[in-house]
Amino acid sequence: MDKTGESYTAARRQVLNKKIDYAALAGMADEKVKAKTGRDWSEWTRTLDAFGAKDKPHRDVAEHVHSIGVPDWWAQTVTVGYERIRGLRAIGQRRGGSWETTKSKTIAVPVDKLFDAFANARTRKRWLGDVKLKVRSATKPKAMHITWDDQTSVDIGFFPKGEAKSYVAVAHVKLPSKADADRKKQFWSEKLDALAKLLTK
DNA sequence: AAGATATTTGCGAGCAAGCC
């Protein structure tokens, strides 16, 4: 790698486009934001800096954005994107500094069966392995909440998707660091695959 | 390889319940 050349290129890109990769940081393409909110990221960054968004809580910023005429959902997106650009938060980081990661999977099986695979300890063991967890609560074929063996918490949601299909969404919250979040994401990715295989077979 | 379709992802809101 040619470090000098790289940073040189990056620097030049900044000068020429003055955009850097805000879009990548924010996780939302520049054209999209521009189309929906009337401003692209560099403009938003300027606008919000001027507003003093850096020192304000999310809610206030989102409200301000909304008051400018941006629709609900986009107000959130813009606010979160800004915070990421400014380094106030990273992907997966929640209020209070904890992290979360989500994983979901569509499986060609009715919700009941899917729910069962989680609710039934024996079935669960077949794809999840022997994990020490505590089921905090379980609501019919809709959702389930679990306390993991490391005190983190796992939220699981089950949703029907047409006739015989359904999908499960796993959210692992309260992770202490990004490394943990990454690890859990990988973990769930594998387990969910295993689950799909098991049920689909 | 382009286009169409399906799946996946991250996030906050709002209400309920629990705790100081």
Next chain:
DNA sequence: GGCTTGCTCGCAAATATCTT
């Protein structure tokens, strides 16, 4: 009472997968 934590849900873009 007021604050924190838990529970559920919907949204729209991004990414992956399948067609042709």
